[in-house]
Amino acid sequence: MDMLETRQLAYFVAVAEELHFGRAAQRLGMAQPPLSRAIRQLERHLGVTLLDRGGRAVTLTPPGEVLLREARAALAAVGAAGRRTRRAGRTDPRLVLAMKPGGDGALLPGILAAYAAAPGMPPVELVCNFSERAAMLRDGRADVALLHGPYEDFSGLAVEDLLVEDQVVVVPRWHRLAGHAKVTMADLADETLPRWPRRLDGRSDDGPVAQDAGQLMQLIALDRLIAVLPESVRGHLREDLTCVPVVDAPRTTLVVAWPEHSRSREVAAFVQIATAVAAERRPTSQAVAVGVALTGRDGGGPERPRSRR
Template sequence: MDVETRELRYFVAVAEELHFGRAAHRLGIAQPPLSRAIRLLERRMGVTLLERTSREVRLTAAGEVLLTEGRGVLGAVAAAVRRTRRAAAVTPRLVLALKPGGDADLLRPILDRYAATPGAVPVELAFSVGERAAMVRDGRADLALLHRPQNDLSGLDSDDLHAEGQVVVLPDGHPLADRTTVSMADLRGETQPRWPEARPGVTGQLVTETAQLLQLILLGRMVAVLPESVRDRLPPGTVSRPVTDAEPATLVIAWPRASTSREVAAFVRAATSATAAPLNTATCPVPRAETASPESDNGA
């Protein structure tokens, strides 16, 4: 059987609100036609998606599956529309999402190398701390600079650009500050940060920006394992020590899985080429780059 995107949108709204009245208000429709649409969807699929009582609405096991799959389908449709509109623009462009200061000083050579590519289009820079991967998945961005293992790369393809060791950042006076190196085992029991785009299963205190993280470290509320290049930007009152067995922090260029965009492919080739053998930027043209910020920048 075929399911229309309208039906999925109706179901996802009810499943997220767990209240027909609130879902109807969110969708801008009356409640009776929404209820009829959900009942018709259940009959056509031959499953019960929602358990309804006079007091509550609950998802069944089948409803949980359709909620997860439905979100993915609706997100893919929205992403396809955004990418199609961007491709049809009078002046084609690429949108690259990145974290401020999170390019390991490689952005300039990457942009220079891409600008020297035949057929290069303008590159718009969209800065975000916590939505870069989401922006690529939902079509707001074509590519993103992300970090492994810190970021969740599910649903994306990626190539490695730069790897470096990691250090733990501690407040002055911390018992481990007297050590020359530490291990991951030494950090057991310490409160550590969890970024909004962290991999599934990562635990810790939610941190949404670097300034917040450093303030918590200075106050002795947490420690953080970060790329060793952060050492140059640490404030007084903190120290860093190499973590000998930490997984290297790797900067990656990520794009939608199974993308067929020639512009995206050209940018990825330029990025990997530039980081393998950087250009002489004195002789390379500077690309036209615009900056933009997503509507929400709460995250990591």
């Protein structure tokens, strides 16, 4: 069997990311000669060349690119297994929910109240994170998360849709667009928009990177940029900001997500409660539309959780 050790994978990932044996050795806290020997032993074990050492720089070969991708995933899975195991042994169990501040579509109070009322459920620990929520599910730092499609990566996760929203543009109250009843994306063509970490729609705006909600709202108030966001942001705006509907912006979908292989009773209960609370809050027309999207039939609920790759 081609069994690999996590130590070998960690050594290779360091070299593959640094593309320099000296820097990789420093990063790993070891001398360069044993690192070089370890990589050569790995190549001999696999029977392939992973790194092209010719020329002035180290580069990845095609097999090396494959191993880098697979090694990162394997190391992440090993780390997640350790975190989940340690958390399972806690004397004070918690269900860890990752969410973006203000990114719950006003559903979270109802969800948390219903979950707290369910018998035998542990307390919910909220972790607010602007851009790493999906990663937190994959690496074991969180049990469930509230994410937004179509912009976030759902690979390796199971999800259920909660709320579909139109989008608005958030601007200072004195901005040229502030008095409009509605705008189009073309109206925003000359404006500075934020860059979103790990955005999946291929859009690359030239504004500052959006690191967190507070920073984003401060930059808008200072006229450094404007932002197109789900309409539920209305309930979280500062007094010096306002929003205008963007009629041709793509709709966003708030989902509850969890690791696709999770067998946790607590996670299953949270997902069931979240979808029930969302269905009660959702306008009838939207509930039917989401039901059709999930099941292919009018009025039906989801037959089973979905995994999106």
